[in-house]
Amino acid sequence: MEKILHSEKSYSAQSxxxxxxxxxxxxxxxxxxxxxxxxxxxxxxxxNILRPGARISELRAQGHGIVTHLGTxxxxxxxxxxxxxxxxxxxxxxxxxxx
Numbered sequence: 001m002e003k004i005l006h007s008e009k010s011y012s013a014q015s016x017x018x019x020x021x022x023x024x025x026x027x028x029x030x031x032x033x034x035x036x037x038x039x040x041x042x043x044x045x046x047x048n049i050l051r052p053g054a055r056i057s058e059l060r061a062q063g064h065g066i067v068t069h070l071g072t073x074x075x076x077x078x079x080x081x082x083x084x085x086x087x088x089x090x091x092x093x094x095x096x097x098x099x
Contacts, residue, residue: 032089039086065090
């Protein structure tokens with residue numbers, strides 16, 4: 001997995017150590033605005049967010065348009081995982097799809 005440099009937005013040791021839900025949501029939203037997408041592995045490794053799906057759900061409840069794509073990705077050890085979420089910041093209105 002490629003490490004992503006945070007050239008425009010750096011996270012201090014204090015902010016990355018803050019595990020409150022609000023701090024995690026702020027980091028996740030800032031990352032999405034800067035990079036356009038993030039997957040579960042990246043959110044855990046780079047942003048110190050243990051449950052990215054929960055934070056995404058909370059951001060959606062706040063009105064942020066975030067789309068999820070499930071796909072096969074490799075972890076940092078090269079092992080393949082099925083149905084790993086990649087989250088994208090939507091440029092338009094997001095519609096719920098009936099399941």
